[in-house]
Amino acid sequence: MTTEFRSDYAGDAGFDGLTPSQTVGPYLSIGLPWPDGPSVVEEGTPGAIRIAGTVYDGTGAVVPDALIETWQADPDGGFAHPDDPRGRPTGFRGFGRCPTDDAGDWAILTLKPGIVPDREGRPQAPHLDVSVLARGLLHRVVTRIYFADEAEANAADPVLATVPPARRSTLLATPERDGYRFDIRLQGDDETVFFAL
Amino acid sequence: MLPSYRRDDGTTHPPLLSPGYRSTVLRAPREQLVLLPHTLTEVTGPMLGEGRVRDSDADLTLAPGGEAQGQRIIVHGQVRDADGRPVPHTLVEVWQANAAGRYQHRWDQHHAPLDPHFTGVGRCLTDDSGHYRFVTIKPGAYPWGNHENAWRPAHIHFSLLGRAFTQRLVTQMYFPDDPLFAYDPIFNSVRDERARARLVSRFDLAATVDSWALGFRFDIVLCGTDGTPMEEPHDD
Numbered sequence: 255m256t257t258e259f260r261s262d263y264a265g266d267a268g269f270d271g272l273t274p275s276q277t278v279g280p281y282l283s284i285g286l287p288w289p290d291g292p293s294v295v296e297e298g299t300p301g302a303i304r305i306a307g308t309v310y311d312g313t314g315a316v317v318p319d320a321l322i323e324t325w326q327a328d329p330d331g332g333f334a335h336p337d338d339p340r341g342r343p344t345g346f347r348g349f350g351r352c353p354t355d356d357a358g359d360w361a362i363l364t365l366k367p368g369i370v371p372d373r374e375g376r377p378q379a380p381h382l383d384v385s386v387l388a389r390g391l392l393h394r395v396v397t398r399i400y401f402a403d404e405a406e407a408n409a410a411d412p413v414l415a416t417v418p419p420a421r422r423s424t425l426l427a428t429p430e431r432d433g434y435r436f437d438i439r440l441q442g443d444d445e446t447v448f449f450a451l
Numbered sequence: 452m453l454p455s456y457r458r459d460d461g462t463t464h465p466p467l468l469s470p471g472y473r474s475t476v477l478r479a480p481r482e483q484l485v486l487l488p489h490t491l492t493e494v495t496g497p498m499l500g501e502g503r504v505r506d507s508d509a510d511l512t513l514a515p516g517g518e519a520q521g522q523r524i525i526v527h528g529q530v531r532d533a534d535g536r537p538v539p540h541t542l543v544e545v546w547q548a549n550a551a552g553r554y555q556h557r558w559d560q561h562h563a564p565l566d567p568h569f570t571g572v573g574r575c576l577t578d579d580s581g582h583y584r585f586v587t588i589k590p591g592a593y594p595w596g597n598h599e600n601a602w603r604p605a606h607i608h609f610s611l612l613g614r615a616f617t618q619r620l621v622t623q624m625y626f627p628d629d630p631l632f633a634y635d636p637i638f639n640s641v642r643d644e645r646a647r648a649r650l651v652s653r654f655d656l657a658a659t660v661d662s663w664a665l666g667f668r669f670d671i672v673l674c675g676t677d678g679t680p681m682e683e684p685h686d687d
Contacts, residue, residue: 272533272646273672278610282608285608286610288503312477317478323619325492338491347499373453390474390477392464392469392640393465441479447485449486450485451456451459451616
């Protein structure tokens with residue numbers, strides 16, 4: 255009956271019971287992408303911006319089997335979520351999900367988020383939280399997208415202030431002709447800043 | 452008062468750099484992670500699924516045109532947080548190989564038959580008490596080229612959004628007594644043996660349906676809150 259890997263952990267509730275993360279593997283595109291995943295807002299929505307980028311590995315090779323997920327406030331800084339105590343439901347989905355293609359490219363269409371306070375009430379610069387999932391990542395890695403054209407707000411942002419100054423630029427989406435570019439370097443020179451949650 | 456979610460103490464999740472799993476070597480970040488405070492952005496998260504999931508999405512054996520081949524199984528369980536509270540109405544997404552150990556994916560060149568009636572994708576929402584249930588077929592083991600004679604233990608990929616950005620989890624469910632456990636660097640990337648055991652479903656006779664399907668139970672625990680008591684302490 256007994257084996258080395260018993261899973262009869264009844265009564266083991268509590269933090270010890272946390273389920274470990276595992277990689278999405280190379281075939282995540284079977285189960286995770288949605289047809290409307292990259293469209294946080296519909297094409298043609300006033301004020302919509304495209305945030306696009308490429309994912310690179312430690313040799314600079316593109317990563318064609320990653321998934322990018324984004325989570326963000328609406329343009330007024332509110333979240334469609336019961337734990338936002340300011341409760342201003344706007345119907346804004348706030349969630350984007352886009353697999354990379356064969357060239358390692360991804361893009362989402364969204365609205366620029368507004369100001370979100372930190373726990374002390376200090377304003378945070380406009381930002382999106384980002385999860386990167388891929389073969390070879392045993393646990394998602396988390397980063398933030400800030401906007402290079404928000405220099406004043408970025409300079410006062412309490413989270414950016416904790417990032418070594420020389421690395422902050424890896425968190426800035428840079429304006430392009432039709433939106434912003436945010437490349438993700440998993441490893442190596444100019445490695446993107448990743449956060450511990 | 453905003454909830455604050457408990458941070459991983461480093462014993463549950465696998466280290467990003469786990470060289471036995473070769474693909475981690477060029478993809479795992481090398482710089483130290485920067486501590487992210489749990490602001491509104493992190494304690495909220497997408498609560499999606501209503502309107503995105505049909506009841507039939509929870510039965511992977513019913514692709515158009517015919518029934519999937521293989522050993523029919525029922526996979527069910529409860530999604531809770533580490534405080535023991537159920538996570539209701541949360542989206543559970545799964546994907547897997549077919550009974551012969553092949554994925555319906557253009558990159559999968561394993562010399563095993565494709566099943567025209569099995570796409571290997573399913574989704575459902577947990578109910579009021581955090582329970583989910585899928586009908587599917589037991590996936591086969593398959594070779595993956597990571598090292599000599601490398602075969603993945605049979606597994607089903609699980610994705611959960613949870614209630615907050617902090618709770619997002621992607622994992623794999625394994626089956627009891629798989630002889631491949633000892634040789635698999637992905638399974639063994641979880642270093643704590645008890646944590647690793649929590650990736651293994653257990654056979655569930657109560658969920659087994661006579662003459663139709665074997666039952667397996669896989670409970671999933673997402674990170675819990677920290678420092679915000681949710682109920683009065685009691686001595687008992």
